[in-house]
Amino acid sequence: MATILVPVNAAATPAVSRIAVLDWGWAESLLALGVQPTAVAEAPLYGDRVVVPALSSETIDLGLRSWPNMELLRSLKPDLILAQAGYGVSQARLNEIAPTLALPLYSAERMPLVAAEAALKEIAARTGREEAAIDYLQRAHARLETIAAKAKAYDGRPLLIIKFTDDRLIDIYGEGGLFDDVLKRLGIVNAWDGATNNWGFATAGLDAIARYPEARLIIIEPGPPGRFLxxxxxxxxxxxxxxxxxxxPPTWVFGAFPSAMRFAEVIREGIGIA
Incomplete structure (x- = not known):
């Protein structure tokens, strides 16, 4: 897999030093800018679901992303709270603890890759990491262009991207999702043409797979339990x-720009793009 994109000036001191993050997409965005958050909601699970960029082992766990430990959050006296707009605790309530940047990612606009880039720039501006953001995004877009150029040699078979919820139900990722946006950038067709929600997926039975006999099936780990396969x-x-x-490999389906880059790399390897 290609080297993870990390800003060359990652060691510089951010403009704010104590940052609490309630959304993994914003945690990975902050890390891409070379800043380790002080606390992250569901920090122990981050490494399993998001994988990279990695959190420090000293990161404090704030509890659930949808409902963090508010007493702990208050006791940390953060300089800044990062949250996803429209999800979990309201910005008004978080502002009572510390200045809060609540940014949209998955919304009715259904353009998460565009929203992720805009948010990364806004987080960079708020933390004094504008140059790191320019550096990161320039290299990220160049890498996407390189993969897209190599993808022209792909056999053209549409991809049906799924994640098992159990051994009978799957989530299928399509229009409005981060992975669909990445496939469009790479010039690869997403097989799923059914309806999706604001997070860009539909939940269906295995019969949905059978409706796309010519597709290449992409399973996001972990797979189904037991010996179902x-x-x-x-x-x-x-x-x-x-x-x-x-x-x-595991790739965060509700992530921001770093998750988009991870997906581009793992899908490149998964379908054999050199």
């Missing part, structure tokens, strides 16, 4: 019978 039901699906299945 060896079951007769799974093996009967057209894409499975034809060997058109690839598994990619």
């Amino acid at each position: 060896q079951s007769t039901l799974w093996q009967s699906l057209p894409a499975v019978r034809k060997g058109h299945v690839a598994t990619i």
